[in-house]
Structure formats: structure tokens, C-alpha cells
Amino acid sequence: MTADRHGHTMTDTGAEALGHYEQALEDLLFFRPRIEEGTQALLRAAPRSPIGHALAAYLGMLGTEEAAAAAARATFGAFRAGLDTDRLTPRERMHLAAAGAWLDGDYRTAGRILGEIAVAHPRDVLALFAGHHHDFLTGDALRLRDRVGGALDAWDEDDPHYGPLLGMYTFGLEENGHYEHAEQTGLAALERHPHDVWGIHGVAHTYEMRGRFADGARFLDARTDAWSDGTLLTVHNWWHYALYTLETGDTDRVLEIYDAAVHHEDSADVAMELIDAAALLWRLYLAGDDQGVRWASVADAWERRADGPHYAFNDAHAVMAYVGAGRLARAERLVADRERWLADTPAGTVPTNRAMTAEVGLPVCRALLAYGRQDYAAATDLLLPVRHRLNDFGGSHAQRDAVQRTLVEAALRAGRHDLARTLLSERSWLRPVCPYNWSVKARLEERAGAPERAAAARERAQAQAQAAGVPRTA
Template sequence: MTHTSTDAVRHYEKALEHLLFFRDEVTTEARAAVRASPHSVMANVLTAYLGLLGTEEKDAAEARTSFDAFRQGAPLTGVTPRERMHLAAASSWLDGDIHGSGRILGEISVVHPRDALALAVGHQIDFFTGSATLLRDRVGGALSAWDEDDPHFGLLLGMYAFGLEEAGHYSRSEQVGLAAVERNARDVWGIHAVVHAYEMQGRFTDGIRYLDDRAGDWTDGNYLKVHNWWHYALYVLETGRTDQVLAVYDDAVHHEGSAGVAMELLDAASLLWRLHLAGIDTGGRWAALADAWAGREDGAYYVFNDIHAVMAYVGAGRTPEAERLIRDREAWIRSTRPEVSNVAMTAAVGLPVSRALLAYGRQRYDEAVDLLLPLRYRLHAFGGSHAQRDAVQRTVVEAALRAGRHDVARTLLSERTALRPVSPYNWAPGRGSPTTWATRPGRPPTVAGRGNRRRRSPADERPRRTRRRHREVRGAFGVRGRRQARSMSDTLTSERFEVRRARCTTRRGRCTRSRCRWCSGSRPEWASPGRSRCRCGPAGGTRRRCRCTRCGCTWWSRTRTRWASPSRSRCRHGPAGGTRRRCRCTRCGHTWWRRTRTRSASRRRSRSRRGRAAGTRPPRRCSHCGRTW
């Protein structure tokens, strides 16, 4: 580090450490490094980066002024090539070319893969520009050059985990993110990556549990805590507890003591917009949030912030202010040179999305759909993560429902359910909409009568609200979707029980003796509702579901013991009918049903080496890969 004293190096290393951990002290240490060595290249470059990473127009203007003063007065003789590249990257970003700055930082990472500053700043640039591939590969390309014993290696894994999640590798992202947090418990970016992985898989109960268990590591001492609280509120929103969502909003996301920075305000706008789409009354929160955005008086600096400001104005019913912001950005585009990255981002995505949000607020749903549909696969161009951009994706769904464009809504919901089949939002699209799937034109509502009543099974012992979602989904996808809807309702029921596990793990059962129903207060997660006895005692027993491989019929078999398997009971057709067992290949994962006649009469059965007491082991063969065992 040229022109840098020992004291300045110490402050610089502390500032870099705070930056990787997202600590509030990073700015203090960076300024201390500049004071200790005013002509230090890397100290001034780090200060310039910090002024840009917050996406605040005023901070960026101050950083540009101080950086220009440094470049005019500092002697640049003897500066290393890497420092010159950092100077070029910072200058490019300060001039508005954020993509050019990211490319220069990428070149630094190729030549110097252990440059933590280049990797961290480049990683954030990829996030701001919505480049999922670079989020993954910029850090992934440097991992092999790092020693696993390096104290910063775990923080690098946290960045890589987030890149994996944005690129769609959710299981791998979870694995790497957990390993990163295991190395550094207060790695809030690693925690953030795991939370994103759970979000994209619809595992909201796992996300709530994970954030609760790690609450002491992310809730204070960093400037990512509000964003992680936002993720927590999204998880709670999936469970349907909107009162707790609003409590999280008031306590942690936005309140009178909030700093009013853009990173926090956009999280607040995104959360309230989701509630607005669901038709949930948020009281006076929209007005307070719109006042906070209006008080900033931001110019055209970062389109992602502008879109969330429009959300706040539309949600508060202040459409003239939203129109004024859109007109201002249109004029700015015409008067600004195209080399500025925000020009293309605003023109291509920002303005159409803002107009669509305004049209939605004016209940011109057809117009909103027409504006957003062509942008669905280009929304990443204005930055942010998949979870953040999902607010716009949900707007398309709700607008299509309200506009009566059911073919479009069906296609969008089919895409969503294929990706996140356990998300309750995807299976209750009519919430808050004047037109629901069950009563849409061309599909008369089902009339329940004596002739079409069916026998209720234990799967129907689900909360009334979940059964209503079942009916909505069945109306949406017709007869072909009934089995999928029933399976989804069962999944939602299990998720709901899992959410309430800390309070009570009450489970439902049915007695085969007197057909009474009861709740067993069994605490362990593995306890099955069919493995608890009712008040009728041991003679009552339980019921299990069986399937015949001959005729395909299903029935409830009575069993007295825990170990009895449903596949060891016969159907009404006798031994010739047989039962079916589920097999899985441990090599390729292929699964299939294997037919067996009785417990002991199979020709392919053979005794295990442990004799009769150990039971029998059926030889199995995978029809997919041919392996036998």
C-alpha cells in the first residue's frame, strides 16, 4: 500500500474487517485511515466505495467531491498496478458507470484473487445490477486461491452462498451458507444467504426457526439487521399471521426512530406492498412511509430505490407525487449521457414498472398486466434479489386476477407452484380479489348435495381456512388438479402444525372402534397421529391407509401395534390381490412400487444372515440403473 503509514494500515485492515461483517464502525475506521495518511490510495478508494455502497445520492456526491480532491492533490508516482485499477474502478462508479466498475473489479480478481476488497465490492455491484451469474462466479472463481485456514475464507463462503442462491442452486447455497456461519457466527451476509435459500424453496418455518436460533448474531451491531427483519416478516406473512407482520414492521422495519436510509425504506415499502396486494389494512403506515420518501428529495440515482418510492406513494393514495417522480425520471433520461448505467436501467425496466404500479393503484389492472408481462424475464435488470423482485411478480398475478385474465393468471400461478409448491400464497390467489378462481366465468360453482358427498378421511381434519384454499385451488385447476390440491392442503396443514410446534404439537387421530376423533398432545415431531390411542383404550386401535396392486382400490386397515405396516394388510379381494411396497435405489434415487403377495409367501424372499429372528430381506433391483442389493 503506497503512501500509507503503519497506523493507516491498521485502520484500513479494521475497516475491511468491518465491511465484510457489515458493521457500523466501517466508516469510522476508513476515515481514520484517511486522516492518518491523506495520500493513501487504498484508504481513499475504500472511502469512495463506502459512499457508493449505500445507494444514497447525497453520500455518493460527497464521496465524489472528496475523491476528486484526492486525485488532484495526491502524488500518484509509484502507485502499483492493482491500486491504479482500484482507482479506475472507483472513478468509473462515481461517474455513473457501475457496470464498467464491476468489470474492472473482475479483472482485479483474476490477477489478484485474494483481494478481499475487490471481491466484496464487486459482489455488491453484481447485486445492485441483478447479475445472478456474476454473483456466483465472481467469488467462485477466486475460492481455489484461498487457504481454508484464512480468517476471511468463511466470509467468502457467505458471499458465494448468496451467489449460488440467486443462480438457482438452493440446496448447495444452504450447505455453503451454513458452513460459512459455522466458521463465523456473526457473518450476517452468510445468515442472509441461508435465509434467501429457505425463502426460494418455500421453507418458511425453517427460516423462522433459523432466524430465531441465530437472533443474537444478526439483530444488532450491523447495518443488515433491518433487511433480515424484513425476511423474518416475509416468513411470518406466509403463515397468515398479518398481525405479527405488522408488529415486526413497527418494531424493526420502520418506525419513528428509523434512520430513513434508502436500504431500510425500500424494505418497508416492499413489505407494505405485499400486504396491500393481499387487501390487508395497514392503517396509517403508508402515509408515514410516503412522508419519509418525500423528505429525502432524491434525484435520479438508482432505479431500484425509485420503484419502491412509487410503491409508497401509490400505497398512500398520493398518485400525483408518483406521477411527478415518473415525469422527472423521463426528463432525466433525455438529458443524461447514455454511459450512465442508471439511464438504461430506468428506461428499460424502471419506468415501465413504475407506470404499472401507478396503473394498479388506479385500478387499471389490464394496463398493469400489459406493462409488466413483457418485463417478467428482465426484471433483474433493475437490481435486487429474487425475493425483493417478487413484489413486482405478485403484482402481475393480482392484476391478472382483478382484470379477469384467468388464462394469464393460471399460467403465472402454475409457474409459481412448480417452483415453490408449499407456498400458501400460490395456492390462495383469490385473496383480496373481487374475482376468485372458484367463481370465475365459464366455471359454475360446485353445488354440494346428498349425491356427491364423500366419506371424510383423516386428511380432511385440517383447519377450515386450509380446506377453503383446497376448494379454491380445485376450482382453479379443475378435476386434473384435485389430487395435487389435496396434497397441497395436507402440506399446508403440516406446515401450520410445524409453526405452532413450540406452543403445542396437538395432532388429530381417528378411532376404528367408536369412530371418535381426539387430539393427542404428543410433543415429539416424529409422533404420527395414527400412532396415538384415543380414550377408547387399546381395543380401539388406529387406522392406516392401504392400496391393492390388483384392482387399485384403497382402504383403511385396523392395526393394534405401532410396527404394523399398511402394506401388510390384505384388501377385500384376498391373497390374490396383494399389496404394494415402496422401494428406492440408493445409487440413482429412482423409486417404484414393488408387488408382494403375503408377508412370507414371496418366492424372491430369502433369510438374512442373522436368522429367523432378524426377519427376511427381499432382494431388490432398480429398473432404472440395474443395480441389485
Template sequence: MSTVDRHGLELSGMGPEAARHHERALDALLFFRPEVSAEVEAALRAAPEAPMAHAFAAYLGLLGTESADAAAARERYAAFAAGGARADARESAHLAAAEAWLAGDIHRAGDILRDLVVAHPRDALALAIGHQIDFFTGDATRLRDRVGGALSAWDPDDPHYGPLLGMSAFGLEETGHYERSEQAGLAAVAAHPRDVWAIHAVVHTYEMQGRFAEGIRFLDARVGDWSGGNYLNVHNWWHYGLYAIEAGAIDRALAIYDAVLHNDRSMGVAMELLDASALLWRIHLAGGEQRERWARLADAWAARADGPYYAFNDVHAVMAYLGAGRIADAEAVTRERERWLADPHPGVSNHTMTAEVGLPVCRALVAFEQGRYRDTVDILVPIRHRLNTFGGSHAQRDAIQQTLVEAALRAHRHDLARTLLSERVNLRPSSPYNWLARARLAEELGRAAEAATAREHAAEHTKAITVAWGR
């Protein structure tokens, strides 16, 4: 028994009912709707031996970067694989990708899906999962080209073309093609106003260009489309919080934090906790102490008792411990990862990600909180241009870059601070943060006129942002 999906791809072991649930699950995945899990489960009940239903279920167990979910998915998949169900070549590639990722080799999974879409460019599931893998591994070029290489095979009138265009927009943004990214993202949003990934791509584009006021207006104009009922609403609120921090509106950023990012109703999932850590850490770098918020957030991270599963999460857990003054807990994370790295873990991507970036960043953060700013600088400078290899976006990783800037200023490493700030101002001359940091450096060097000019630039750009709020 088999059927075909709307794009003519075989679904072995699925009858019409299972295929309907599979299609609904795919739609929900592309638009980050929470019913995706229920639809995959319904497909499995209707077709318990269907390869694509099991591949889809395995992917869902991995997308949240939750080690417990991955372990459950691994056990469930092993029971299915022992049965030796029939699958065609495309479905077998999906199963191989799922197996590789379940075994810890996310890079291998991405490679398999890359080759799959060369032969089957209209496999939306392969494109969507591969796109997320590229995000988790910080591979901007693949983030751009994986989907871009398939788009010409799609009819723009296809309902799935819009979300693919939104994915393409995010890849274009991460590789610096901002004008094209904005065009693609806005076209995707026009096609599907509730495409929260496309909205997210446009927001990233404005963030990277320092077009903060436009970003605020963009989000405000469609707040009902992105602010709830989807898996990305917390992250998009985080982006709104970044705009607020740039404007010096810390009260507004904290209001967002309390209402959405972390509160008594939060579920404690890693993807949301890391956004909470990343927002508070930026405020912490600016001298804003939020001990009660940090304490609650650190408790949430501690309750997870995470092992070495995804280095990007480790860094944000360490931020929370440090912000809460729990330096011993932060140091415990680094020691645990050191012990884990002492043994080989062949084929486990997180081993390399932890060794090369995750653990050094954790050490640098601990050194920063202990006032060992020169150590922070010495650890981060050699890896600052390859932070991407442990995942996330440019916007997310900027918390680490800002830590380096702050450490250089506090360590009186004037030449390095000048270089870092010159880079940042050249990239985003409309960022108040960049100009305020430059003013601090000028003041330390006794250049009062230069400092005053920098502060004038900061005030000018801050005003442009706050005008968007009508303040």
C-alpha cells in the first residue's frame, strides 16, 4: 500500500488517511504550528509501518535540541527499524538522515538531505529539515544555497513556495545579501501573512542592517500574525527585545522578558531558555543587574540537568548561572564538558562543536564574570571569526561578540577595542550600542571631542528608533 503526496512523491505504507495527516503535518511544520506533533502521531496510527511517518517523527524529536526528546525518538525509531519496512530510494535517504542525526552526526544528516534534494527538489520536508540543520550548525552558505538551489523547480503558485521563499530569505540574510533577503522575505509574508519564519527572516535583515525603527514598525504592523500560537513567537519577541535594548529602553525589553520570554508559565524548553539568557546577558553587559530574574532562569536551566548534547545550549545555561551569581554551577558545566571531551565520540558533531567553540566560550564567560577580562579576550579572539560553527544566527552570536568588546574595554586593550568597534560601526553605523561603546573608548583615551561626537551619533540613532514607538 502506498500513495503519493501533492508533489508526486511516494509515501510507502500510507493510505489516503495517513497521507492526509502527513500533508497536514508538513503544512504545520512549514508554518511552525503546534499541531505538527498531533498530525504526525495520527499518521503513525493510520500507517504504523510507513517510513516517512517514522522519519518525520524522528525529526520532530530532534528539532527542539532536547536530549530527552532525542533519546525517546531514538528508542522509538530503533523499534521501527528492526522491522525492516519497505522504502524507496528517497524515503531510504530520509531514514538514513534521521538515523545519522539520532546517532549524533547532524553534519552527516545535512549531507544526506543535501544530496536528496538534488534528485528531489520538491521534497519540502527534506528542505525544511535540512534548513534547520544548517541553522543548528551555523552553516550560512548552506542555509542560503540548500533552498535556493531547489526554488527553480517550484511553481510560485504552489502553497509551499511561500515558506520556502521565507527560508531562502533567512539564508540570504545570514550570508549578507540583505536587499535580496528583504525582497524574498516580504514576498513570502505577502503570500502567507502568518509565515512566522519569513517574518523572522525580515526581522533579522533589519537587525543586521541596523534598521531598528523599520523592524519595530514591521513587527507592530502584524503583531497578531506572529505573537502567539506558533513555535516561534518567543523568539520573535526576543528580536523585539533586541530593538528595545538598542534604543536604551531596558524597561521595555524587561517587560517583554517578563510577559513572554520567561515567567511562571514558561515550559522550560531549551529554545526559549536560551533566548531568555541571551536577552538578560546583553542587559548584564550594559551594567543592568537583574538578580531575581537571573535566579529564576538559572533554576530553570538547573532543573533540566542537561548533559553534553548541544554546545549552543550549554553557553546560554552558563550565562544564566553567572548572571545569578552561581559561578560554581557555571564552572561545573565546563568541568563536565572537559570530562566528556576526554573520551572520543566518533561521529558525534557536538564533540567538535563543544571542543572548538562551546567550551572555550563557556570558559570566557566565566573569566568575564570573575573580572579576568584579559583571559576573556585571550580566549575569544582566536575563535571570534568561527563562532558560527557551534550554531545559531549572527544576531544570536552577537552576545558573545559584545562580551569580547566589553572585555577589551575593561581590560584596557585599547587597540583591540578600537579595531572591534571600528568593525562594528562599519557594519552597522546606525547602532546606538556601537557608538556608545566607541564613546567609552574615546573617553578612556582622553579624547573628549571624539567621545562627544560618538555620543551625539548614538543619541541621533536612538531617537530614530524611539520615534517608531511614538515616544
């Protein structure tokens, strides 16, 4: 038997395959597109490698791609048929159980087992990475932080993988509101590995959440070569850059970024990138900015995918695209399809996506559709009960803010000024530097017949946008 660099025994995995595995872990940690090729090289060298098959299974789930998950499930099932698990190490058996549960749609069991692996083997990079991104996809902020934090004491700071772990921990800290600690941890990660795009991503989040838009842009500008091209996270980090720019009111620059990097004719129809495209255009839609041609392209991409009920967070962004493109009938069909699926799938059973869809995903989709119909009262009533549970269908605070903004806009347009005032009070006390918050406050005060307060709020929004001053260097 061979062992990886951290001493974990690997059954049916020879020296050649071990080399491919170590390289695959590096590619995984740094979001290099060649990770798929490396994983296949590993399995060609060791077709019966349990850890190789676990890695391939995790890759099938991490992108939230229904077709990739189905292919991974078939390959994994064929591997497990007739497998003598008594020959495997306890760690390998746990990985296979976690991967199998995840492929079967049982996210909770997969997350629990990955946590058990990390307790028994805190230097298992594959378990920590898969678990961390599982927590992101299920919106479990506490585990997103503590899964990695609980393992760090077992690591030597000179270990080459210690830096990427700090990058993961950065994101967990940020999603729990520890912004300064997250920033410093992320910068420490980048001192070790300047091309750690997940660490860059985590620090970018801290600037967004604190309203430090110019600082965020300067941070990304200083590292353009590390994140702006050739990684699996390139589009998403450009999306963060566009969010900084959006707060300054420079819509032209936002659309330049969108067209060049977020979505264009050469873009792949992958869910994670289409989410970014829809979420960015939706923010413009809420501001009354019609981007019909761009919406049509994104809606076409979602239609080509023809996704089934695989991941509720994706469904919501598909509905955004259909509504933005004026394809309300298509949005209605997606909602009806998910309703039929729920009716045919008993409550309380796997897949976990059933609960995600029933409890959060469908209410959000229905609200987005109601907003598109200009039924703002219905949109408000649908979103209000789930606004504190949006994390249950995945994503980050920054991503879910598109839905939170929809509730604010719907309440304002429905004439529910008391509710809008409460929502804006919450937002502005939590994020006092956010031009969007103050510009909506100005509109609220105008509708409430308070021109002086409206002018003061508008002045504050303009001052914050001017102070952001996102440069045009990237």
C-alpha cells in the first residue's frame, strides 16, 4: 500500500496513481480546470482506487451540475458493485459512505460523515475541501467556519497545504461576520500562496460586506494575474468586482465587466457561472434597468440546460433569468415542475434538495415570478416568511442579497412603507456603508412625503458612491 503526503494509507493506489492524486489535490485547492483531467489520469492508473473514486464522486457534486452528478453516480455505483470493503481502511470506507450519500442526494449524511473524517484525520485535505464546499452549498455558515477551524491545530504551518486551509477558513470567518479576522487570515493565506483564488475570494467578500468597495477593487487589481483568467473561480471573482462597481452607480462599467468576463457568446453553460450572470442582471432589473438582450442570452442558456430538480439555488436563478427576459410562461413551467416533483416525493425523505425546494426554493421562485408580474404584494408575502432562512438553500450572504433586495423593492412598490422602513433600518445598521441602502431610503421618504429626509438620504448615497471610487484599471 502507498500513503499520501500526510500519511493516509491508500488501498489499490500505486506510486503512479499517488502522484496523480497529489497533483489533483493541488489542482482542487487552487481551482485549476485541469482537475478533471488529473482525476481521470488517477483512475486510469488505479481503476480500483477508493480515494480516487471518492474524489471523482465529489467533483460530480461540487459544481451543482445535474448531468455531472448523474454520470458520477453511475461510475461510482459500478465501482462499488462487488467491492470488498473489508480490504479498505476505515478512512476510505468513510469517504465512500460520504460520497455515496452525497450522490444519492442525502446532503446531511454526507456532511456529517465528512465531519467525522476530519475529526479522525484532521490533515485529510480531501475531506476538508469537500466538507467546506458542502457547507457552502448547503448554506451552513457555522460548519463552513468550524470544520476547517477545528482541524488547523493539527497542521504544521510549513505544510504546503496550510495556506489553502487558511483561505478556506477566511471564507468561513467572513460568512459568520468576523470580517477583520477573515481579512487578516486571508492575507496570511495569500502570503503563502499568492494564487490562492479561494483565499482571494474570501477577502473580496470581506470588503463587500463592510462597504469597502474601493479597497476591494484595489485588492483585486493588485492580484489580477492570480484570479482574472484561467481558473474555475474566474467568473465569480469578476462578479465580485462588478458588485463593487455597481455600488458606485457606474452601470456602464458593470456591463463592460459583464460582457467581457461574466457572460458572453463563448461562455460555458455551467450553473455556477449562470448564477453569477443572473444575479448581476437581477440587481439591475430591480433598479428598473432593462437589459433585454443580455437577459435573453442567459435565459437561453438556462433553457438549454433543461435542469430537473437538482439544486434549489440554481432554480431561483433560472427563474430570475426567465423573468428578466420576459419569459414568464417558462418561469411558470419551472415552478409547476418543481411542485409536481414535491407532490411525488414524500416529505422527510432524501433527497435533501426536497426540503430546500419546498421550504425556501419554491417560495423564492414564486416571489420572483410575482415580482415579474408586478404583483408586488404577493412577492412581499412570499418572501417575508423565508427571509431569515434563505441560507437553507445555499449560497453566500452576498449571493442571497439579490433575494433580500427583491423583498425591499417589493415592499416599497407594494406601498408597505412600514415594512420597507424596517427592512432598510436593518440593512443600514448592519451595513452602514452601502449606497444602495441609502438610495432606497431616499425613494421611501419621497413616497412618504418627507422631501427633506429623502434629500438627506440621497446625499448620503451619493457621497458613499463617490467615496467608493472604484478604479477602472482591471
